[in-house]
Amino acid sequence: MKGALTTVPIYKEWDIVGARQSGRNMAKDLGFSTVDQARIATAISELARNIYLYAGQGEVSFEEVQGDTPVGLKIIAKDNGPGIDQISKVLEDGYSTSGGLGAGLPGVKRLMDDFDIVSNENGTTVTVVMWLR
């Protein structure tokens, strides 16, 4: 079963803020704790910034998912950018091609419950879920 899908396009820097605010609001409506709302907003911020920095543009969408029992919030960050050469590298702490902390993707993996990344020369899609506890 699926809930409503909300999509936020990422074109400009301010869209990063817009995306994390709508994600946080949705998390709040679903009943996530303050800490989990912050985790979700932070994960969205990382994914949206990666789109803005490395792909130029893309989108972040949110949807409510029902698993076996709990409700979850699924976030899909999708772009048609250059893709990532070495997926295993970018999941290591401290790997960055832009002089960043390289904390983004490994951080998102720890912030959220489920994490999946698909990347090739046609772009990158990161799908993450946090389940209501």
Place this chain on the structure above:
Amino acid sequence: MRIPILKLQDYLLVSVQIELDDQTAMQFQEDLLNKIHESGATGVVVDLTSVEIIDSFIAKVLGDVVSMAELMGAKVVFTGIQPAVSMTLIDLGIHLKNVQTALDLEQGLVKLKQELEEK
């Protein structure tokens, strides 16, 4: 948007009351360094009570502010970091090791005074 920086004796006081987007964070970095230079301040307290999210980019900017201010002879203390924010920072693997923190503005000023007197 710009974050106001107040001067109190030898100190600068900053209370971040708005959502920190990348541009605002970078502007703040620049403004604070300029203000330290102009005023000769020896200590800075940055209150983050109203900040609901610090991601890796903002964390890097804040960490850099501390190192840059230090080079200019000013100590920086962050205050009021929300519990949720401290937890997400740990998840991100960001430990802000060289960063001084205190519970609130008042404690932050006390900490600065102590640190500066030790020197």
